[in-house]
Amino acid sequence: xxxxxxxxxxxxxxxxxxxxxxxxxxxxxxxxxxxxxxxxxxxx
Amino acid sequence: xxxxxxxxxxxxxxxxxxxxxxxxxxxxxxxxxxxxxxxxxxxxxxxxxxxxxxxxxxxxxxxxxxxxxxxxxxxxxxxxxxxxxxxxxxxxxxxxxxxxxxxxxxxxxxxxxxxxxxxxxxxxxxxxxxxxxxxxxxxxxxxxxxxxxxxxxxxxxxxxxxxxxxxxxxxxxxxxxxxxxxxxxxxxxxxxxxxxxxxxxxxxxxxxxxxxxxxxxxxxxxxxxxxxxxxxxxxxxxxxxxxxxxxxxxxxxxxxxxxxxxxxxxxxxxxxxxxxxxxxxxxxxxxxxxxxxxxxxxxxxxxxxxxxxxxxxxxxxxxxxxxxxxxxxxxxxxxxxxxxxxxxxxxxxxxxxxxxxxxxxxxxxxxxxxxxxx
Numbered sequence: 212x213x214x215x216x217x218x219x220x221x222x223x224x225x226x227x228x229x230x231x232x233x234x235x236x237x238x239x240x241x242x243x244x245x246x247x248x249x250x251x252x253x254x255x
Numbered sequence: 256x257x258x259x260x261x262x263x264x265x266x267x268x269x270x271x272x273x274x275x276x277x278x279x280x281x282x283x284x285x286x287x288x289x290x291x292x293x294x295x296x297x298x299x300x301x302x303x304x305x306x307x308x309x310x311x312x313x314x315x316x317x318x319x320x321x322x323x324x325x326x327x328x329x330x331x332x333x334x335x336x337x338x339x340x341x342x343x344x345x346x347x348x349x350x351x352x353x354x355x356x357x358x359x360x361x362x363x364x365x366x367x368x369x370x371x372x373x374x375x376x377x378x379x380x381x382x383x384x385x386x387x388x389x390x391x392x393x394x395x396x397x398x399x400x401x402x403x404x405x406x407x408x409x410x411x412x413x414x415x416x417x418x419x420x421x422x423x424x425x426x427x428x429x430x431x432x433x434x435x436x437x438x439x440x441x442x443x444x445x446x447x448x449x450x451x452x453x454x455x456x457x458x459x460x461x462x463x464x465x466x467x468x469x470x471x472x473x474x475x476x477x478x479x480x481x482x483x484x485x486x487x488x489x490x491x492x493x494x495x496x497x498x499x500x501x502x503x504x505x506x507x508x509x510x511x512x513x514x515x516x517x518x519x520x521x522x523x524x525x526x527x528x529x530x531x532x533x534x535x536x537x538x539x540x541x542x543x544x545x546x547x548x549x550x551x552x553x554x555x556x557x558x559x560x561x562x563x564x565x566x567x568x569x570x571x572x573x574x575x576x577x578x579x580x581x582x583x584x585x586x587x588x589x590x591x592x593x594x595x596x597x598x599x600x601x602x603x604x605x606x607x608x609x610x611x612x613x614x615x616x617x618x619x620x621x622x623x624x625x626x627x628x629x
Contacts, residue, residue: 213377215373215386215387216370216373216374216377218387218629219369219370219373219387219390220370222369222387222391222624222627222628223366223369223370224366225627226365226366226620226623226624226627227362227363227366229477229478229619229623230359230362230616230619230620230623231356231359231360233473233474233477233478233619233623234355234356234358234359234612234615234616234619235355235356236473236477237352237355237470237473237615238352238353238355238356240466240469240470240473241348241349241352241355241462241466242352244349244461244462244465244466244469245349245352245456245458245462248459248461248462248465249459250457250458250459
């Protein structure tokens with residue numbers, strides 16, 4: 212396989228997976244924040 | 256006398272006339288069709304200014320100064336992001352954080368198009384063969400996010416900046432035309448009629464303040480190349496959500512955004528010189544931009560269908576299409592489609608949540624591409 216195509220496939224696949232990983236971390240973060248800082252704890 | 260005549264003589268070049276046509280077409284799209292007028296109108300006029308033979312606006316003129324001072328050094332897209340961040344309410348996303356995954360799924364078009372550009376570039380005689388960096392810059396049109404497209408293209412393929420920007424903003428304005436047929440092709444009427452309960456959860460101000468700070472730190476640590484993009488977006492959002500910088504937040508939303516949009520648009524228009532713009536590569540980039548938006552939509556919808564296989568309470572798969580960054584256009588389109596199928600179906604809150612997630616995901620995608628592509 213053309214090395215540039217192979218590198219493109221590697222970068223594309225890895226990037227797409229990593230987007231899910233990063234947003235998955237954000238998902239966990241939001242769930243955690245909602246649990247430890249519910250509406251009634253609002254200082255505002 | 257010679258000085259006066261050389262402009263007229265310069266008009267003998269067909270490319271000047273062609274680029275006048277392109278500039279006027281952009282202005283027409285902005286004025287008559289109202290397609291992204293805030294950007295396409297300055298771009299169209301910048302294109303006219305740059306293509307007048309021997310124009311004093313380019314070749315060391317004020318448009319060159321703007322280009323070097325705001326595009327080449329990536330300042331304008333970053334400033335735009337501060338304004339965008341100040342405009343975004345992450346509330347619907349925080350109420351329903353599962354929507355984050357639709358933002359991720361709908362970035363599929365970026366990578367599909369990136370591979371397509373690499374493959375097309377290898378067909379002899381079709382296109383100036385792009386390397387991985389050029390292909391990534393073309394693929395990022397699928398981020399459906401103008402500033403991210405400009406940011407990545409400036410780094411990876413400055414020579415392709417003008418067509419990439421034109422494609423990105425044009426297709427963002429064409430979302431109401433592009434997305435519905437793709438969604439209809441991939442979903443049944445029953446799926447489009449699925450109702451979703453609105454999230455009842457209230458989100459505290461503390462969460463809204465911590466979210467932009469935490470996202471910046473996490474994204475920055477994982478992908479330092481994304482700090483400028485995600486940091487400016489989240490800084491703008493913090494100005495909004497802190498509640499103590501209302502004047503700054505409003506300035507970012509209005510004056511800053513408007514001023515930078517004017518300068519960004521006219522500076523990009525100035526890069527649309529006939530010699531650089533009028534070639535088959537431009538047409539291919541514009542065609543591939545459409546492919547990127549189609550596959551973004553398909554990626555989001557198919558992901559929603561996939562997770563529905565494992566869920567008791569089904570998700571309306573049209574929500575997946577909102578994972579693109581074109582905000583709030585995509586959410587509005589999906590709500591309209593839902594009501595066309597069933598007048599009592601309100602999925603707007605989920606749609607907005609997924610759409611906002613798309614804004615974050617597109618920036619993460621840009622940052623990862625900048626980090627991984629050599």
